[in-house]
Amino acid sequence: MKEVKLFLGPQHPGMHGNYSVHMYVDGDIINKSRPTPGFLHRGFEKLMERRHWMGNLALIPRICVPEPDINEMVYAMGVEALAGIEVPEKAHWIRMLVLEMARIAVHVMGLGFIGGPTGMYTATYWAIAQRDLILDLFEELTGARIYHMYIVPGGVRKDIPEGFLQRVIDVIDELETKIPEYEELILKHPVIHARIKDNIMLPAEVVWELGVTGIGMRSSTGKANDLRKVKPYARYDQVEFEVPTADYSDALTRMNVKVRELYQSIGIVRQVIAKMPVEGAVNVPVAAGNALRWTVPAGMVYSAIESSRGEYGYLIVSDGREMPYRIAVRGASYPQGLLGIEKYLKGYRIDDASLWMDTMGVCSPEIDR
Amino acid sequence: MNKEKSMFSPIKAWKYLVRRPVTVLMKDIFDNPREASDRYRGFHQNDWEKCLGCGTCSRICPTNAIEMLPVEGLEKKEGYKSERPAFDYGRCSFCAICVDICPSDSLNMSKEYLHLSKDADTFYFMPDSTGIHKDSRAHGYLRDGDSELLDLERYAMELEPVDRKKSFMEIVKGYSMEKALAESARCVECGICTETCPAHMNIPEYIRSVWKGDMKEAMSWLYKTNPLANVCGRICTHKCEGVCALGHRGEAIAIRWLKRFIVDNTSEDLYDEAALEFVIEPVNGKVAVVGSGPSGLSCAYYLRTLGYEVDVYEEKALPGGVIRYGGPEYRLPEESVLKDIGIIEKAGVKFIVNTKVGRDVSLDKLRDEYDAVFLGTGFSLSRELKIPGYEHEDVAYAIPFLGQTRDYLRNLAKMPEVHEKTVVIGGGNVAFDVGRTLIRLQQTKYNKDFVSMAALEHRGILPCDIEELEEGEEEGIKGHFGYGPAEIVIKDGKIQGLKVQKVISIFDEEGRFNPSYDPTDSFVIEATQVFIATGQRPEYAYLDEEMLSKITMERGQLKTGAHGQLENYPWLFAGGDIVQGPDIITGVANGHSSAEGIDAYLRSIKK
Ligand code: SF4
Ligand code: SF4
Ligand code: SF4
Numbered sequence: 001m002k003e004v005k006l007f008l009g010p011q012h013p014g015m016h017g018n019y020s021v022h023m024y025v026d027g028d029i030i031n032k033s034r035p036t037p038g039f040l041h042r043g044f045e046k047l048m049e050r051r052h053w054m055g056n057l058a059l060i061p062r063i064c065v066p067e068p069d070i071n072e073m074v075y076a077m078g079v080e081a082l083a084g085i086e087v088p089e090k091a092h093w094i095r096m097l098v099l100e101m102a103r104i105a106v107h108v109m110g111l112g113f114i115g116g117p118t119g120m121y122t123a124t125y126w127a128i129a130q131r132d133l134i135l136d137l138f139e140e141l142t143g144a145r146i147y148h149m150y151i152v153p154g155g156v157r158k159d160i161p162e163g164f165l166q167r168v169i170d171v172i173d174e175l176e177t178k179i180p181e182y183e184e185l186i187l188k189h190p191v192i193h194a195r196i197k198d199n200i201m202l203p204a205e206v207v208w209e210l211g212v213t214g215i216g217m218r219s220s221t222g223k224a225n226d227l228r229k230v231k232p233y234a235r236y237d238q239v240e241f242e243v244p245t246a247d248y249s250d251a252l253t254r255m256n257v258k259v260r261e262l263y264q265s266i267g268i269v270r271q272v273i274a275k276m277p278v279e280g281a282v283n284v285p286v287a288a289g290n291a292l293r294w295t296v297p298a299g300m301v302y303s304a305i306e307s308s309r310g311e312y313g314y315l316i317v318s319d320g321r322e323m324p325y326r327i328a329v330r331g332a333s334y335p336q337g338l339l340g341i342e343k344y345l346k347g348y349r350i351d352d353a354s355l356w357m358d359t360m361g362v363c364s365p366e367i368d369r
Numbered sequence: 370m371n372k373e374k375s376m377f378s379p380i381k382a383w384k385y386l387v388r389r390p391v392t393v394l395m396k397d398i399f400d401n402p403r404e405a406s407d408r409y410r411g412f413h414q415n416d417w418e419k420c421l422g423c424g425t426c427s428r429i430c431p432t433n434a435i436e437m438l439p440v441e442g443l444e445k446k447e448g449y450k451s452e453r454p455a456f457d458y459g460r461c462s463f464c465a466i467c468v469d470i471c472p473s474d475s476l477n478m479s480k481e482y483l484h485l486s487k488d489a490d491t492f493y494f495m496p497d498s499t500g501i502h503k504d505s506r507a508h509g510y511l512r513d514g515d516s517e518l519l520d521l522e523r524y525a526m527e528l529e530p531v532d533r534k535k536s537f538m539e540i541v542k543g544y545s546m547e548k549a550l551a552e553s554a555r556c557v558e559c560g561i562c563t564e565t566c567p568a569h570m571n572i573p574e575y576i577r578s579v580w581k582g583d584m585k586e587a588m589s590w591l592y593k594t595n596p597l598a599n600v601c602g603r604i605c606t607h608k609c610e611g612v613c614a615l616g617h618r619g620e621a622i623a624i625r626w627l628k629r630f631i632v633d634n635t636s637e638d639l640y641d642e643a644a645l646e647f648v649i650e651p652v653n654g655k656v657a658v659v660g661s662g663p664s665g666l667s668c669a670y671y672l673r674t675l676g677y678e679v680d681v682y683e684e685k686a687l688p689g690g691v692i693r694y695g696g697p698e699y700r701l702p703e704e705s706v707l708k709d710i711g712i713i714e715k716a717g718v719k720f721i722v723n724t725k726v727g728r729d730v731s732l733d734k735l736r737d738e739y740d741a742v743f744l745g746t747g748f749s750l751s752r753e754l755k756i757p758g759y760e761h762e763d764v765a766y767a768i769p770f771l772g773q774t775r776d777y778l779r780n781l782a783k784m785p786e787v788h789e790k791t792v793v794i795g796g797g798n799v800a801f802d803v804g805r806t807l808i809r810l811q812q813t814k815y816n817k818d819f820v821s822m823a824a825l826e827h828r829g830i831l832p833c834d835i836e837e838l839e840e841g842e843e844e845g846i847k848g849h850f851g852y853g854p855a856e857i858v859i860k861d862g863k864i865q866g867l868k869v870q871k872v873i874s875i876f877d878e879e880g881r882f883n884p885s886y887d888p889t890d891s892f893v894i895e896a897t898q899v900f901i902a903t904g905q906r907p908e909y910a911y912l913d914e915e916m917l918s919k920i921t922m923e924r925g926q927l928k929t930g931a932h933g934q935l936e937n938y939p940w941l942f943a944g945g946d947i948v949q950g951p952d953i954i955t956g957v958a959n960g961h962s963s964a965e966g967i968d969a970y971l972r973s974i975k976k
Contacts, residue, residue, distance in 0.1 A: 288550070
């Protein structure tokens, strides 16, 4: 049969953001695949060299739309390391709250979005609705639903509003009761189950070969490699949680690990709320003067945290001026979202390509940045 | 998965029938729009009453979404620019960094998140407090102490400890490099200060140079508009700080101290290089300057940069006028004066001292010998206060007293006569100069001090700078503010004290100076010597009858045209206290402007 070239995306319900995969198919089997990034390339790393240390806050969340806060966190950590400043205690706890709420939101969404490529749109709607409850909280805390611009070098931008923590508890309590329902509706649904079990494999060799981190690595190799545990930042060393692992990584396993992580994050949020200091400052100035003239001492630093997709880091170089000299982003999606698709998508069926995107942990805006 | 179980799964769906759907109807969204949270970062609102037009919002905006646009018909207020920010929502990222840095707190974001229009131009607009839809919706995101992006507190200059009154040592220590950098990092570069400064000094520019650590560049900025940087860095009335954008929510930038930091910390080579960079050969003509005070010095310096030969005539033995004989040593040390005058000498200006125009040489003669003449003779006489007893020999006036003190400190005169108990009449800066000088002299002579002060104005409206009041009282001045002098009480030929009475009002109904008193509230301030510091006045002995009749005067000051040029006498220019002010920086500005005016005039007649 003649080989046909098919485009998956940039406009496609099974595609994440403006990303595209060119597939050369024979029948419905993919013979060759070429990821085509770039539709969302906004040149953020370069733009950051022309923005004040504070002004970059407006750019960085946009590097990863579903989980913007990780950008704010790694950026802030890097700048703080260079500037040699200590973040106030309360800010550490608020940051953890934000990061875990973000992880919950993105995991819930990831769970539901599998409904897209498998034809179960109810799952998608439920997930979006559930995530919206968390976005409501973000809106109350930070002033925006998606791009929070809240974790800043030096701490967080504003203190917690009255009664906010109780509302967080209400939302996660309700979420916790819903998770089994989602599992039943989504993961145990015969159609979805059949599609994701023993499909979209990620063998350990591939993890090592490509440098996959996050759930991909943990589900495939059994290694509990989670930066919150192995190299704790903020106050992750003061909360208890487990790092779920597995040693067989098909799409279903990765989904199950995601669900187990959801429970862990809910647990972390509860501990954070219990342990967070009530009083105290939420930030310190990065440098003397106003934000137009904040300078950061010359130096180079790599800061990394555990995002929902794996290790996420910024390399920041300062030459001592009021703007960064260079910033490079280490996105967690690169190995599986770019190299993996190029090399290992072949042999799967056309309709499985979207499942790859959904279950491998790929954020296309972050690849493009 | 268990096949049987999954066969029954569809039945489970029934239970969801009674649940509230998670989706919302579009109609609902429009009919009952959800109110955004209290911190919501929606479209901007800007309170035009408060907005300074400083443009700080536009400078910090990371997306270049803000453009400062002139607004016609906006009432011109000191310290405010007639511009307001316009926002381009095709660019704005709704970060609210502009809100967090706004020095006036005029800017905030609203809860409005919905704007639908086919007209793209409606997404670019200049908000006032009613926001994008002109219906004044509730506030959304506001700046608070946590999200502050300004550095509101001034980095303090240290004062010498209180025993400073035992000597004439300069009391304010200069900034250290570290503090100067930190202080300069507070400036938002709005230039509001420049508009207000009489000399329109390039303040944000030189503060930026300090911040970059480039002293030569900073010096160059100073000398573009002010050749008395040492003097002004110490005793300028700093009107600029009164309007500084930072002053609205915090403390104004220490503009004057930063200027002082520049002159104190630039190496001599760089200093001279920057200050003399634009001085050129005197090929364009010859100008006489009468009086070597701030306006004369400034005029002379800028004439040298325009290629004129300049002779400055000075009545006293040393050039400098008020900066040499007025400002007290503890605020304005001799070295600073010497440094400023030294540069002007290095620029090639010739000083002809001990020569009073109108006495030793006539104005006519100057007219013959020079292409143009600049008058900067200042307010050289004390204003008399004719209350009973004013002619007593132990009544002294501020100007000669301060002058003699400076000469005494230069070892050129003996110590002025100072009694153990003294009283100063007046409440301006000069009165405090006298009072604080007295304290130091009394300490030297008697090892103790006793200085009282009486002023018409009550504490809240004293004309002096607040620091003078604070530091003066700290040093021991006993102020009786709101009490006017009635009589110098004399007994057996000796002064016993100053009788004062409570002031009811200073100006009459027509707004003229005409104090009224309450004679029932009256007492005597104990003193054997009285100092009068109630103002200065000019002396015009060099103007003959004819000139006096042809020159318009207003409240003792000359009325001039542009650049200080006198009507009917195009070769004659005037500036400084006899035209405007009185204060030093206005003199500097006048001198500069007159130098330009003289240049333009001489070029015009050459053609
Ligand atoms: S920063 Fe504030 S005061 Fe300055 S122009 Fe902008 S809105 Fe007006
Ligand atoms: S909200 Fe941010 S992007 Fe928008 S105008 Fe203000 S500073 Fe600029
Ligand atoms: S000194 Fe004050 S008024 Fe002048 S530019 Fe700086 S912030 Fe603006």
